[in-house]
Amino acid sequence: MSINNRILSDFENNNVEFITTVPCKQLAGVIDVIDNSEKIFHIPSNKEDEGMGLCAGAYMGGKRSAIIMQNTAIGVTINTLATLIQYYHFPLPMLISYRGELGEPVACQVEMAIHTKALLQQMNIPTYHFHHPDDVQEFDAILKHTFMCNKPTAILTDASFWNKANNQEGAA
């Protein structure tokens, strides 16, 4: 199973039915399979804090929700995370493209990468870093954990994770 389909099936098996996305090159494949899923309502948002509002509403409407975004969005969403998601105890898995790590061609991406983990730690957000393709094995447990504890969680997926996963698929 491809890494994108693995992530999709973990979302589906955990009854995540509402996903909002702000795109990233690294996440294009997973956004595609989510968009094609019959079990998941995919709603692109224009900004990540808007997306978190959509997710909060959907969750109150009885649908488990998730957001897919870049790590630059941590800078955009601190207030929303604190005063909406954390304040009202809404669970929110955040599948995040961790730009600015090894292999990054765009220097400016490093500027937010160096703040990403520090900001998540400051916000007391449980954070998981997928660096090797095998790390995806934990995704199912992370989703279960998120909906158990009603917190936002961050899954940082870096270029090594995506490149190695895609190379493995290419070789297979």
Add this chain to the structure above:
Amino acid sequence: MIRSDILKTLIPVISDKLVVCNIGLPSQELHMLDDQPSNFYMLGTMGLSSSIGLGLALAQKDQVIAIDGDGSVLTNFGTLPTIANNVADNFILLIIDNGSYGSTGDQPTYAGKKTSLAAVAKACGCDNVVECRAEQTADALQAALESHKMTIIVSKCESGNIPVPVITMDPVVIAHRFMNEVKTRN
């Protein structure tokens, strides 16, 4: 009429509806006038009332009214294309447009100057956009509910505030009782 006058006229229309209410004085006024488990009060996060309301409307069947302000819509302008392109006919966005940031001391907004939120909503692709005067708001909202079409209402009113107590209810309690209410309707 100022916002609190409009809210008073809306109570008979919205009392038994799912309402997502904007941060600050709008939520405090609604809470004081007619606290209901079907009301979701935003205690923070300026700008997201319309987004929360749309997410809620897309996720379940009951009608949802998001009460927003001109300042809040201006701060989350990206919401209007998202609403236009994800039609939920059980969703009504009511923008009470007093041309000012009421909760922070009535500083003027651009919606009170050259910018028309109704024109922006239409340009974003929203199909049913109604602009009305303050005193017409309850009728416009009732008509929108009966139409079962996603509708954006822009209610033009005067700026001004009344003294209201802050909401001391715990956010988790607000969400919990609201979610229970949603569950009973689906």
